[in-house]
Structures are given as C-alpha cells and as structure tokens.
Amino acid sequence: MNKSDVLIIGAGAVGCALARELSKYKLSVTVVDKNDDVGGDASKSNSGLFSTSATMPVGTLECKLRTIAHSMMMNICKDLDVPVIECGSIAPILYPEQIETAKALTEKAFLNGVYDYEILPAKDILELEPTLNPNLLGGIYSPRDKQCNQFILVSAFAENAAENGVEFVLDCAVTGMDVKDGKIHAVHTTKGDFQATWVINAAGLYCDEISAMVDECDFKINPRKGEFYVFSHDTPVKVSHIISSVPSPKTRGVLVIPTVDNNMLVGPTADDVEDKTDAKTTASGLASIKDQALNMIPGLHFEDTITQFVGIRPARTPEGYDIRFSEKVPGFIGISGVRSTGLTASVGIAGYVVHGMKEAGLELERKEGWKRTRKGIVRFADATDAEKDALIASNPLYGKIICRCEQVTEAEILQAIHRPVGAKTVDAIKRRVRAGMGRCQGGFCSPMVIEIIARELGIPEEDVRKRGAKAFMLDRD
Ligand SMILES: Cc1cc2nc3c(=O)[nH]c(=O)nc-3n(C[C@H](O)[C@H](O)[C@H](O)COP(=O)(O)OP(=O)(O)OC[C@H]3O[C@@H](n4cnc5c(N)ncnc54)[C@H](O)[C@@H]3O)c2cc1C
Incomplete structure (x- = not known):
C-alpha cells in the first residue's frame, strides 16, 4: 500500500x-x-x-x-x-446592438476590480489591430x-x-x-x-x-465541448492581440489567438454534450468558428489550417x-x-x-x-545562429534535427524523456518539445521519435504508444 x-x-x-x-x-x-x-x-x-x-x-x-x-x-x-x-485582447464591436452589451461589460469589469477594460473608438482599435474588420464601430480593449x-x-x-x-x-x-x-x-x-x-x-x-x-x-458535470483550428506559422494574416467576440453569459465566443509558439488558434465553440470523451470535431462547429472569425478578421487564410482539436470543459450544475x-x-x-x-x-x-x-x-x-x-528545455528553433553554435558545441545532439517542421533536435527529445515526470509516449514528447506539431503533423519525424523512445526506455518499438494504454504506434500482430 x-x-x-x-x-x-x-x-x-x-x-x-x-x-x-x-x-x-x-x-x-x-x-x-x-x-x-x-x-x-x-x-x-x-x-x-x-x-x-x-x-x-x-x-x-x-x-x-x-x-x-x-x-x-x-x-x-x-x-x-x-x-x-x-499581448492584451480586443473584442471588436461590429453591430450597434453590441454597444450596450459592451458598456454593461465595462461596468461589470469595474465591479470586478478591472479598471483597464475599456471601450475605444474604431480608429484606435484599428491602429492597435489593423487586421480587424474595417467596418467595426469600436472595441473593448483589455491590455493585461x-x-x-x-x-x-x-x-x-x-x-x-x-x-x-x-x-x-x-x-x-x-x-x-x-x-x-x-x-x-x-x-x-x-x-x-x-x-x-x-x-x-x-x-x-x-x-x-x-x-x-x-x-x-x-x-452534475456537464461536458462542454470546444473545437479549435490550428494555423500554420507561415499564414500571411496574423493577429498581435487576442481577438474575441463581444462575450455572452455562456462563453467568450470565438477567439483568434496569437500563441507563444507562433501558431494562431481559432475557436472555441461551446456546445454541451453528453459524452465526456467526445473529442470529435464537427463540420457545423468548424463552420460556425470560421464564419465568426472571418466576420472579425476578413483576411484570415483558413486554407493554412494544419489541424483541428477539441477540448472539453468540466462545467457543473x-x-x-x-x-x-x-x-x-x-x-x-x-x-x-x-x-x-x-x-x-x-x-x-x-x-x-x-x-x-x-x-x-x-x-x-x-x-x-x-x-x-x-x-x-532550451529550444533550438528559437536560438540565434551564435546560440545554435554554442548549443551544438555543448551537446552534438543539438545538431541532429528530428522534426523538420518545428526544428526540434534529438537533444531536446532526450531531455523531454529524462526530466522528472518525463515523456513516455509520442504525444507526451510532442507536447513538451513540439516534435510533430508542425505542418506535416509528425509524418516525417514519428518513425524517429518511436526509435528514440524505444532506445531510451529500453522497450521494443512495438510497445511505443501514441498515448493511453492501448494506442500503439506500430502494428503489434
Ligand atoms: C475549449 C477550452 C478552452 C479553455 N480556455 C481556457 C483559457 O483560455 N484559460 C483558462 O484559464 N482556462 C481555460 N479553459 C479551462 C481550463 O482548461 C480548465 O478549467 C482546467 O484545465 C481544469 O483543470 P483540472 O486540473 O481541473 O482538470 P483536467 O485538466 O481535466 O485534469 C483532471 C485530471 O484528472 C484525471 N482523472 C480523472 N479521473 C480520474 C481517475 N478516476 N483516476 C485518476 N485520474 C483521474 C484526468 O486524467 C486528468 O488528467 C478552457 C477549457 C476548454 C475545454
């Protein structure tokens, strides 16, 4: 025990x-x-x-x-x-009826001790975020x-x-x-x-x-599903603030999110579902995200989506x-x-x-x-050329790129495995160091990641899991 x-x-x-x-x-x-x-x-x-x-x-x-x-x-x-x-956030006001909601939200923010949540005129909002719909009437700016x-x-x-x-x-x-x-x-x-x-x-x-x-x-726990798009790094229209719809009582609405990893996220939906494991994206959910996001930022290139995913909120009654x-x-x-x-x-x-x-x-x-x-873990992809040279000199495995899309090296993957509470599966490595997160979604690097996990954990390659108890990467028959 x-x-x-x-x-x-x-x-x-x-x-x-x-x-x-x-x-x-x-x-x-x-x-x-x-x-x-x-x-x-x-x-x-x-x-x-x-x-x-x-x-x-x-x-x-x-x-x-x-x-x-x-x-x-x-x-x-x-x-x-x-x-x-x-980066701060902006909620563009696109319709006259949203003006009263925005005013009520700033009053609520005041009661919650948030004094820098304010409505700005259209010109100021467009100066902050020129990608926004030029017909907007103003916006709520929240700098923190x-x-x-x-x-x-x-x-x-x-x-x-x-x-x-x-x-x-x-x-x-x-x-x-x-x-x-x-x-x-x-x-x-x-x-x-x-x-x-x-x-x-x-x-x-x-x-x-x-x-x-x-x-x-x-x-009672009511699973509330949220679907997202993930954009590739090189999409030409990007935001520098978190852009959100004017929030409603149920959800903040669709967001266009700049991320630390430079992949914009667009979503989420907020749909109550029965099944806590329902991780499937839906055509209707994705279409509604796209409509709302394009309404706020007409220039977004949805063809630069590299994947979609679902998160489930543990809402409660x-x-x-x-x-x-x-x-x-x-x-x-x-x-x-x-x-x-x-x-x-x-x-x-x-x-x-x-x-x-x-x-x-x-x-x-x-x-x-x-x-x-x-x-x-020091990221090779973010280093300057001089820093890259120093990293490789300190550990030659920083010179071995495993994930081409995200420029992740073998040195980073080994650290992900051997740190406290280290990664044991392909997805765990992906989340820690981004191998497999890029445009090809692991098509190139997965075989090498499998090899490295098997070698480092001392297990057969057939036993390497994507995630969970039973999702193996290779056919075990
Ligand atoms: C779409 C979406 C967008 C969101 N956006 C934001 C945001 O921008 N900012 C923000 O602050 N929050 C956001 N949230 C909310 C945030 O993600 C959650 O509030 C938070 O992650 C809850 O954390 P948790 O540790 O309670 O739950 P979880 O992350 O779900 O962790 C619970 C853990 O318990 C384990 N567990 C369950 N049952 C058992 C069992 N029987 N035995 C052993 N282990 C068990 C699970 O495996 C899991 O690892 C968002 C959520 C979603 C879904």
Missing part, C-alpha cells in the same frame, strides 16, 4: 499547481492520474489564456480565485521558465490578457513539484474507495491501493465520479467553482466546476485549498531547500 500525507487525484492544471504548492512543506504528497502523462484532460486542450476577471460573475469564488491567480501568474511563470506573451503554452505550464508545475519530492504515479486510475465510519481507509486504483490522511479530488471532468465514491456528489472540505468524511477535499478559467485560476485554487487544509488542522512546516525555480 502506497501511504502518504496527501493524495491528489488528477494531474491537470489544478492537481499539479496544488502539488507544487504542497511541496513547499514537510509532507509526503502523491499525485495519481489515469493518463500516461501529466497535463490533464481540459488543461491540455484549451486556449492557453491568462485573462483578467473582467467578465466573470461578480462576487463568485471563481472570480475571486481567478483575480488572485492572474496577479500571481507572471511571477510563477518567470520562476518556472514558462513562456507567456503579454496574456497567452501561454498551457502544456508547458502544467508540466512545469509537475516537474518542479517532483524536484521538491512529490511522487507522480501515472497510468493509474482511481476505481473506488473504501470508506467506513467517516474515514477513507483505502483508495483503490489500477495500480493497487493508496492510503492518505488527505485525499483531494482534482479529477476535472470526472470529479463527480470521484465525489460519488465518498457519497459527496450532489452536482449548479454552476460555478465548488471547493468543499467534507464534513462527512474529514480529510476529503472536493474541487469541482473548474470550467473555462481553471488554467489561470489553478494557482489561486492551490493557495486557497492549502490554506483551508491549515485551517482544518494540518501543520504546515516549511521545507528547507525548497526549489522555487525550474529551467525549461
């Missing part, structure tokens, strides 16, 4: 931010996840935005935690070497909205937590709990039983199933964040309803939960030598 002080279920943004926060203290912490990698479900398939709380429902826990987290995030990203672009690589953020939380002593057990699904007399005696998983004084449910889309295991589920310290089962903490804002809010949620644990009696003794910082 694996025994620890704290067991976190889920290695998404919330679970990994919590693991890092708890790693500051003299506690044994274990994180389990059903997936083969850290990075979560929703956490790896989203827009990657750190947005202010301007449009959040006023006075809610979600608004509070997002506001707190937004102000912390840049320092944390600096400490963890996570790239962020501080930012974009990050969401996967690097979450894996950086995890790597740093692991360096500070947190244990990650992956490919490990929680299947049930043994609860008697208000106490969790064992957490059953596909990798045996775990025991902990504190069990934290950070299972995202599946948090209802985990809460039901301790009879604490009085809510009743709506909103719910962070609950169970009275029935002391030591069980349920986190639910972390829907469209959780990447940003993750570090706020982590601080809030740890403070709650302290109030509930946990002694938090600071660890000596806690490592605040982490260095990311």
Whole structure:
C-alpha cells in the first residue's frame, strides 16, 4: 500500500499547481492520474489564456480565485521558465446592438476590480489591430490578457513539484474507495491501493465520479465541448492581440489567438454534450468558428489550417467553482466546476485549498531547500545562429534535427524523456518539445521519435504508444 500525507487525484492544471504548492512543506504528497502523462484532460486542450476577471460573475469564488491567480501568474511563470506573451485582447464591436452589451461589460469589469477594460473608438482599435474588420464601430480593449503554452505550464508545475519530492504515479486510475465510519481507509486504483490522511479530488471532468465514491456528489458535470483550428506559422494574416467576440453569459465566443509558439488558434465553440470523451470535431462547429472569425478578421487564410482539436470543459450544475472540505468524511477535499478559467485560476485554487487544509488542522512546516525555480528545455528553433553554435558545441545532439517542421533536435527529445515526470509516449514528447506539431503533423519525424523512445526506455518499438494504454504506434500482430 502506497501511504502518504496527501493524495491528489488528477494531474491537470489544478492537481499539479496544488502539488507544487504542497511541496513547499514537510509532507509526503502523491499525485495519481489515469493518463500516461501529466497535463490533464481540459488543461491540455484549451486556449492557453491568462485573462483578467473582467467578465466573470461578480462576487463568485471563481472570480475571486481567478483575480488572485492572474496577479500571481507572471511571477510563477518567470520562476518556472514558462513562456507567456503579454499581448492584451480586443473584442471588436461590429453591430450597434453590441454597444450596450459592451458598456454593461465595462461596468461589470469595474465591479470586478478591472479598471483597464475599456471601450475605444474604431480608429484606435484599428491602429492597435489593423487586421480587424474595417467596418467595426469600436472595441473593448483589455491590455493585461496574456497567452501561454498551457502544456508547458502544467508540466512545469509537475516537474518542479517532483524536484521538491512529490511522487507522480501515472497510468493509474482511481476505481473506488473504501470508506467506513467517516474515514477513507483505502483508495483503490489500477495500480493497487493508496492510503492518505488527505485525499483531494482534482479529477476535472470526472470529479463527480470521484465525489460519488465518498457519497459527496450532489452536482452534475456537464461536458462542454470546444473545437479549435490550428494555423500554420507561415499564414500571411496574423493577429498581435487576442481577438474575441463581444462575450455572452455562456462563453467568450470565438477567439483568434496569437500563441507563444507562433501558431494562431481559432475557436472555441461551446456546445454541451453528453459524452465526456467526445473529442470529435464537427463540420457545423468548424463552420460556425470560421464564419465568426472571418466576420472579425476578413483576411484570415483558413486554407493554412494544419489541424483541428477539441477540448472539453468540466462545467457543473449548479454552476460555478465548488471547493468543499467534507464534513462527512474529514480529510476529503472536493474541487469541482473548474470550467473555462481553471488554467489561470489553478494557482489561486492551490493557495486557497492549502490554506483551508491549515485551517482544518494540518501543520504546515516549511521545507528547507525548497526549489522555487525550474529551467525549461532550451529550444533550438528559437536560438540565434551564435546560440545554435554554442548549443551544438555543448551537446552534438543539438545538431541532429528530428522534426523538420518545428526544428526540434534529438537533444531536446532526450531531455523531454529524462526530466522528472518525463515523456513516455509520442504525444507526451510532442507536447513538451513540439516534435510533430508542425505542418506535416509528425509524418516525417514519428518513425524517429518511436526509435528514440524505444532506445531510451529500453522497450521494443512495438510497445511505443501514441498515448493511453492501448494506442500503439506500430502494428503489434
Ligand atoms: C475549449 C477550452 C478552452 C479553455 N480556455 C481556457 C483559457 O483560455 N484559460 C483558462 O484559464 N482556462 C481555460 N479553459 C479551462 C481550463 O482548461 C480548465 O478549467 C482546467 O484545465 C481544469 O483543470 P483540472 O486540473 O481541473 O482538470 P483536467 O485538466 O481535466 O485534469 C483532471 C485530471 O484528472 C484525471 N482523472 C480523472 N479521473 C480520474 C481517475 N478516476 N483516476 C485518476 N485520474 C483521474 C484526468 O486524467 C486528468 O488528467 C478552457 C477549457 C476548454 C475545454
């Protein structure tokens, strides 16, 4: 039986931010996840935005935690070497009826403490973003909205937590709990039983199933699907701000997003679905994104799309964040309803939960030598010629390009595999260093990536997985 002080279920943004926060203290912490990698479900398939709380429902826990987290995030990203672009956002006002909505939104922003969310005239908006529809009537400008690589953020939380002593057990699904007399005696998983004084449910889309295991589920998770287009680097019309539709109560609407990796994202939709695993894009969803995006930016080249993907938001009924310290089962903490804002809010949620644990009696003794910082993998593609020469001189494998589209070298792939909580599958490598993310989507580099994984992990090539337990890259018959 694996025994620890704290067991976190889920290695998404919330679970990994919590693991890092708890790693500051003299506690044994274990994180389990059903997936083969850290990075979560929703956490790896989203827009990657750190947005202010301007449009959040006023006075809610979600608004509070997002506001707190937004102000912390840049320092944390600096400490963890996570790239962020501080691009700001613009919501163009295209119709007269949107003017009143925009005015109401600025009032709401004021109530949420966001004083720099303002309506600008058409001329100013077009100066900031000349690609926008020239017929616009004005726009809402929000200068502190930012974009990050969401996967690097979450894996950086995890790597740093692991360096500070947190244990990650992956490919490990929680299947049930043994609860008697208000106490969790064992957490059953596909990798045996775990025991902990504190069990934290950070299972995202599946948090209802985990809460039901301790009879604490009085809510419903409503999967809300979001489809996206990914554009190639070399598309001729690009934006320098996040462009969003004027938001509605349900969604921020379609966005055109400049990214740290220089691939524009266009999306998402917001459709309630039944199936939590429904990762299929749809013709109607993609067509509606295209219509809305072209209405805002008529020059976009949709023929430069290189792929599409889906993310599922763990929306909740009743709506909103719910962070609950169970009275029935002391030591069980349920986190639910972390829907469209959780990447940003993750570090706020982590601080809030740890403070709650302290109030509930946990002694938090600071660890000596806690490592605040982490260095990311140096990207060959971003280096100057002189830096490239120095990289190759320090490690000749920086001179061996594996992914031609994204200029990813063997040196980067080896680091992705051998770091704490390292990559074990083709998709895990793709997310960490971008091998396979380019125009050919892995057509060229996948065979070499398979070879490298097999060699480094000491397994046959037939056992190399794309992702998950059963998705093998090669025919095993
Ligand atoms: C389309 C879309 C756009 C978004 N845009 C943004 C944005 O721009 N900015 C922002 O801040 N937020 C955004 N979000 C929201 C954000 O992605 C989520 O709020 C956040 O990722 C939730 O993180 P999480 O850790 O709670 O969940 P997840 O990332 O889903 O992680 C939960 C983890 O729990 C694991 N798990 C589940 N069940 C079990 C089990 N039985 N046993 C073991 N492990 C289990 C899963 O495998 C998963 O890894 C967006 C979401 C979507 C879908």
